Amino acid sequence: MTAFSPCTFSSDWENFVVDHLDRCVPAWRLQGFAGELNAELGLPITVDKESLEFPLGINTTFAQFWDRIKRTTDRASELLHDFQLRLFPAAAHPVIRTFNSSHIHVGTLTDESTGIYLENHLLDFIPAFAALAANSPASQGMVGEFKSYRVHTNAHYLIQPSSWRDPYVSQKIWGTDASPKLEVAPTQEIRITDCASSRRFLAELATFVTAFVQHEAKAVQPAPPDPQAYRDYLVNRWCAARDGMQATFRRHGRTITAAEMLAEMLDTCTQELQALGVNTHDLVLVNAMIDKRICQADLVLRLAERYPDPYALASVYGKLLRDWEWFDDYLLQATPLDPRPALSEQDIIMEHVKAIGEGTYYYRTRDVMNFPAAAADAVVEEAINAGLIRREYYSERGVVLSRIPSGTAGEG
Amino acid sequence: MKAILGTIDDITVLHAENGHQRLLVSCSPACVVPDYTPPPAWLHDARISVERDVDDPREVGEPGDNILLTPDESQPWLCPLRVTPAVVYGHCPDTILVTMHWWETNNTPPPVTVQANGRSISSAFTRHDDSFQAEIRLADFFPHEPTLPVHLRATCHGITAVCHILPADHAFTDTVVLPDGEMCHLENSWYRVDITPNTGGGAIYTWQEKGRDVDHFARQDNRIANPLEVAGHLDGYQIHMKPASHLKKVTVANRGAWREDRSSHLRIDGSIREAVDLTTSVDYTLFDAVPLLCWQRTFSLHSQTPPVAADTLQVPIEQAWPFGTNFRTSWLVDRSETSGSRIITAYRGHLITIRHTQTYRTVHGMEWRANAGWFLIEHPLRREWMLYCYDRSRPPHLHCWLEPNVFVLAPAWPMRTLCAGTSIGITLAASVGECAGADIHGAWIGCRTIRRAGGLHCAVIARFTGQWQHGTAVITVGSSQQTCPLQRFHVRGVGDIAYGLADFPYGRMDEPFHITVPNIPQRGEG
Numbered sequence: 001m002t003a004f005s006p007c008t009f010s011s012d013w014e015n016f017v018v019d020h021l022d023r024c025v026p027a028w029r030l031q032g033f034a035g036e037l038n039a040e041l042g043l044p045i046t047v048d049k050e051s052l053e054f055p056l057g058i059n060t061t062f063a064q065f066w067d068r069i070k071r072t073t074d075r076a077s078e079l080l081h082d083f084q085l086r087l088f089p090a091a092a093h094p095v096i097r098t099f100n101s102s103h104i105h106v107g108t109l110t111d112e113s114t115g116i117y118l119e120n121h122l123l124d125f126i127p128a129f130a131a132l133a134a135n136s137p138a139s140q141g142m143v144g145e146f147k148s149y150r151v152h153t154n155a156h157y158l159i160q161p162s163s164w165r166d167p168y169v170s171q172k173i174w175g176t177d178a179s180p181k182l183e184v185a186p187t188q189e190i191r192i193t194d195c196a197s198s199r200r201f202l203a204e205l206a207t208f209v210t211a212f213v214q215h216e217a218k219a220v221q222p223a224p225p226d227p228q229a230y231r232d233y234l235v236n237r238w239c240a241a242r243d244g245m246q247a248t249f250r251r252h253g254r255t256i257t258a259a260e261m262l263a264e265m266l267d268t269c270t271q272e273l274q275a276l277g278v279n280t281h282d283l284v285l286v287n288a289m290i291d292k293r294i295c296q297a298d299l300v301l302r303l304a305e306r307y308p309d310p311y312a313l314a315s316v317y318g319k320l321l322r323d324w325e326w327f328d329d330y331l332l333q334a335t336p337l338d339p340r341p342a343l344s345e346q347d348i349i350m351e352h353v354k355a356i357g358e359g360t361y362y363y364r365t366r367d368v369m370n371f372p373a374a375a376a377d378a379v380v381e382e383a384i385n386a387g388l389i390r391r392e393y394y395s396e397r398g399v400v401l402s403r404i405p406s407g408t409a410g411e412g
Numbered sequence: 413m414k415a416i417l418g419t420i421d422d423i424t425v426l427h428a429e430n431g432h433q434r435l436l437v438s439c440s441p442a443c444v445v446p447d448y449t450p451p452p453a454w455l456h457d458a459r460i461s462v463e464r465d466v467d468d469p470r471e472v473g474e475p476g477d478n479i480l481l482t483p484d485e486s487q488p489w490l491c492p493l494r495v496t497p498a499v500v501y502g503h504c505p506d507t508i509l510v511t512m513h514w515w516e517t518n519n520t521p522p523p524v525t526v527q528a529n530g531r532s533i534s535s536a537f538t539r540h541d542d543s544f545q546a547e548i549r550l551a552d553f554f555p556h557e558p559t560l561p562v563h564l565r566a567t568c569h570g571i572t573a574v575c576h577i578l579p580a581d582h583a584f585t586d587t588v589v590l591p592d593g594e595m596c597h598l599e600n601s602w603y604r605v606d607i608t609p610n611t612g613g614g615a616i617y618t619w620q621e622k623g624r625d626v627d628h629f630a631r632q633d634n635r636i637a638n639p640l641e642v643a644g645h646l647d648g649y650q651i652h653m654k655p656a657s658h659l660k661k662v663t664v665a666n667r668g669a670w671r672e673d674r675s676s677h678l679r680i681d682g683s684i685r686e687a688v689d690l691t692t693s694v695d696y697t698l699f700d701a702v703p704l705l706c707w708q709r710t711f712s713l714h715s716q717t718p719p720v721a722a723d724t725l726q727v728p729i730e731q732a733w734p735f736g737t738n739f740r741t742s743w744l745v746d747r748s749e750t751s752g753s754r755i756i757t758a759y760r761g762h763l764i765t766i767r768h769t770q771t772y773r774t775v776h777g778m779e780w781r782a783n784a785g786w787f788l789i790e791h792p793l794r795r796e797w798m799l800y801c802y803d804r805s806r807p808p809h810l811h812c813w814l815e816p817n818v819f820v821l822a823p824a825w826p827m828r829t830l831c832a833g834t835s836i837g838i839t840l841a842a843s844v845g846e847c848a849g850a851d852i853h854g855a856w857i858g859c860r861t862i863r864r865a866g867g868l869h870c871a872v873i874a875r876f877t878g879q880w881q882h883g884t885a886v887i888t889v890g891s892s893q894q895t896c897p898l899q900r901f902h903v904r905g906v907g908d909i910a911y912g913l914a915d916f917p918y919g920r921m922d923e924p925f926h927i928t929v930p931n932i933p934q935r936g937e938g
Contacts, residue, residue, distance in 0.1 A: 021417060021443055022478060141816035142771055303471075310816075311415065311445055311636040315480040319473045326470070357767035358754055364773060394762070396780035402765070405750040 003114045003188075003217040007275060008058045008107040009065070009210035010185065011202060014051040014100035014195055015073075016088035017080060022315050024050040024096055025085060033079050041072055049098045052076060052087070058107070058185070061277035066203040073199060073324070088318050090300075091150050091194035092136035094143070094310040099136060099150040099158070100195035104206045105187035106213040113167035114220065115180020115188050120164055121220045122178045122213065123229065125265060126192055127236035127249060129209055130177075131258040132289060133193035134244035135296035138313055143304045147244035147297035150194050151237065154370070159191050161234060161370045164225040177237075188213055192237075197296050198327040204283040211272035212265050231375050235343055238351075238369045244295035248342040255342040259290045266290070285328060292336040299330050352379045353388050353403060362391075362399035413592075413631060413639045416441050416451065416486040418460055420475050426463065435464045435472055439479050444490065446636055452490065454571060458515035460489060484634045488513035488543070491591045493524075495566050495575040498590060502580030504550045504557060510566045510573070512537055512544040520544060521568055528553040528564040537568075561586050581864045583700040585669040585676035592617070592639065596669055598676045598696060601869065602703035602861050603844070607678060607696060608640070609667050613659030614680035614694040616645035619705075619844055623861040623868070623921055628796055628844045630744055632817055642818050643742055647694065647709045647838075650736040650827065651686060658740050661685040662692060674700040688733060689714040689832075702911045703843050703859040703871050706903050710837035711735065713830045736827035737838045738808070741798075745819040746791035753791050753819040755812050758784040758852045758877045768814040777810035782823065785907060786875040788848055788855040789821060790935060797848035797935070799857040801841040801875045801906050839905025843873040846925060853877055853931040856910075860889070860925060868919035872927050874898060874910040883930040885912040890923030892916050898929075 027047040134148040196202035418439030427434040441451035492513040537544035583600040595606035629643040648658035662682040754767035785804035808823035845859035856874035896912035
């Protein structure tokens with residue numbers, strides 16, 4: 001029994017387009033290219049923000065999907081070249097604010113309630129996909145604090161962490177990490193994934209995500225909310241955004257590295273992968289990323305060390321992105337990275353305290369790890385009790401928090 | 413801050429070892445980043461060479477691709493003619509050095525012509541490393557010590573650079589040409605202020621404290637950016653639902669600077685390319701006696717464009733435009749784990765401080781208006797403070813945020829309805845200094861400068877939150893202490909500002925500086 005029938009998948013792959021002066025081209029100028037590609041390729045290609053968006057149709061096998069990726073990007077590149085334009089396939093641009101994704105749609109889903117239960121069930125695993133796809137370590141002048149600024153900033157509210165939902169008491173929502181969507185393409189949309197720069201990686205990622213989601217859907221059951229598991233999901237999501245494949249997650253009171261978790265996930269869905277026409281070992285890049293704990297963001301960060309100016313980074317990065325195998329080549333010869341330690345409870349408090357300066361609105365602490373009110377309040381209370389911050393109430397300004405300089409605890 | 417984006421003509425491998433390569437890249441200038449403007453005329457046929465160390469030659473690309481130079485690499489090409497020194501204070505040097513960074517590899521540049529004091533003298537360049545130099549004797553222009561200011565204008569191949577010899581000990585205003593562009597320069601014994609006449613509709617580009625030789629609008633080295641977006645003061649406006657615009661689209665129509673009543677004045681008029689016929693003007697005043705700069709910015713709506721078609725029904729609301737004024741000031745951010753750049757003001761008996769830690773997270777003050785009549789901006793780790801004063805009766809909403817390495821204050825005044833033939837404006841007064849105080853009762857700035865006769869001249873500028881308060885400030889330099897009564901100084905459009913002055917004939921800039929103002933304690937470094 002499966003929630004998905006027939007088993008299909010796709011990706012909405014957003015690509016920046018830059019002109020010969022390295023500037024991002026606005027969406028309205030790209031509409032003609034989208035229309036031509038739409039007509040030629042029979043795919044609903046469109047535009048979004050500064051991007052050409054490639055919805056890659058309904059696919060049933062890896063080979064079909066891989067062929068569509070190549071045909072679409074090759075033809076798009078040809079059309080763009082005539083106007084001295086080129087694709088800039090990245091989840092973030094070092095200079096501008098926009099983020100891109102490769103949303104992965106797992107179909108065919110016709111029961112929204114099942115999709116909601118599945119979304120709850122997937123919370124344990126979603127951060128692992130974020131770690132694997134992390135590819136936005138340089139955005140709008142910010143570099144290196146996070147391997148996925150897109151996930152950390154929730155793409156400026158174009159994605160949001162999933163909530164634990166019950167189909168009997170929930171409203172329709174849009175744009176969470178992994179929610180069901182029954183309009184247009186009836187699918188479970190895994191939205192947390194950053195835009196891929198490597199075509200081969202996108203093909204492998206989408207196939208892996210699809211196989212795993214289809215596998216998990218077989219066992220999904222209604223379950224009551226689990227606040228601790230939900231909090232762990234949010235902590236893991238934050239770790240995935242910061243550390244990419246070097247992240248270490250919390251799971252049921254223990255820790256597990258992102259690489260270990262992904263390896264387990266890959267092992268569980270071998271049958272579903274075979275149904276999509278591949279074996280586990282065919283996912284060459286995904287396996288190498290798991291072995292070496294490297295994601296696409298790591299390659300960009302290496303570049304950013306040598307090109308600290310965002311404009312300079314964008315220029316060089318754009319040239320390297322023309323080569324679809326840039327990441328693939330690097331990955332296969334790269335030295336493995338070490339996992340970073342899991343966050344302790346004290347680390348979690350201090351990450352929240354870092355967000356507090358002086359007169360900081362209470363809700364800024366919610367931006368840190370997206371904790372729901374009760375969990376966020378608990379962290380704030382602990383920080384207050386530890387003498388790290390103070391809280392003030394103003395009738396017009398609301399609740400504001402200020403950090404107490406070290407050495408003056410208790411004076412606030 | 414600006415950099416050349418070039419089109420690669422040729423790439424030569426200079427050195428290769430263990431996958432690492434040193435490349436010599438020859439390119440033709442294509443544009444200037446970040447504004448993406450055409451390169452200067454003298455670079456139209458130029459070829460520029462730069463070296464790049466790469467692990468992967470794809471980072472550079474191939475002929476036909478772009479290469480982005482750094483600002484440091486670009487500077488000699490964007491400003492190929494330089495005069496050293498560009499600015500001198502107090503006396504004429506014996507010589508000045510004119511340097512030409514010449515782009516034609518097979519030719520030498522034509523002679524440079526220097527003009528001053530009604531004389532014009534040409535001099536040939538001689539090669540010096542990768543540039544050409546000519547030494548100019550000032551005695552050939554000035555048989556005796558001239559009255560300052562004077563300007564020596566060097567011209568070569570249609571490019572001009574200027575050496576400004578400016579008075580050291582008295583207030584003046586003049587137009588100067590610096591490597592960053594043409595500036596309207598205002599100077600008193602405390603400050604040197606450069607206003608951009610042609611960009612930003614008259615924005616404050618540099619604000620230098622003379623005593624410490626500190627530019628409060630210093631910028632990060634060798635980073636590509638629009639200079640006024642990373643440091644400086646820009647007035648702005650908001651019309652209908654468009655986001656705030658900061659006078660980037662102003663065409664300057666008129667400008668002039670003059671001295672009057674012991675103060676330096678500057679006026680800039682411009683028209684704004686908008687959907688409506690909008691003009692703007694700004695009047696700056698820098699007072700000789702006190703460290704205070706005041707300015708009034710006005711916007712005038714003349715007529716609605718385009719003309720309304722004859723068959724269109726006219727209703728009054730179509731003649732009205734929602735219009736708001738604002739400004740945006742940015743500084744290099746000052747930051748440590750528990751301290752850094754902050755904004756301080758008072759509101760209903762509370763001292764409000766805002767210090768950001770998260771980039772691009774704006775603090776909006778839409779529910780309250782900053783009615784203290786002042787903002788104190790503090791960079792405690794580098795000991796720089798700036799005090800903004802404005803009308804308390806119609807205060808702005810506070811907006812502020814962090815950008816990477818940049819701290820931004822952007823207050824916005826509530827919008828009004830503007831009709832053709834009407835004007836709207838704001839008046840601001842501001843002071844910068846090396847110490848400050850703030851409390852619910854007000855804020856102050858302390859500043860000192862070196863006296864011509866030796867020792868120090870010290871000042872305190874204070875702004876009270878409520879009514880005027882009589883009082884006496886105590887200024888301490890090292891072990892010397894002086895008291896000075898706070899005197900009232902009325903700035904039209906802003907209100908009363910207090911000031912106190914004291915001379916320390918034996919004071920030195922390296923001695924501790926402390927000021928006591930009643931009820932307003934001095935801020936610490938934390």
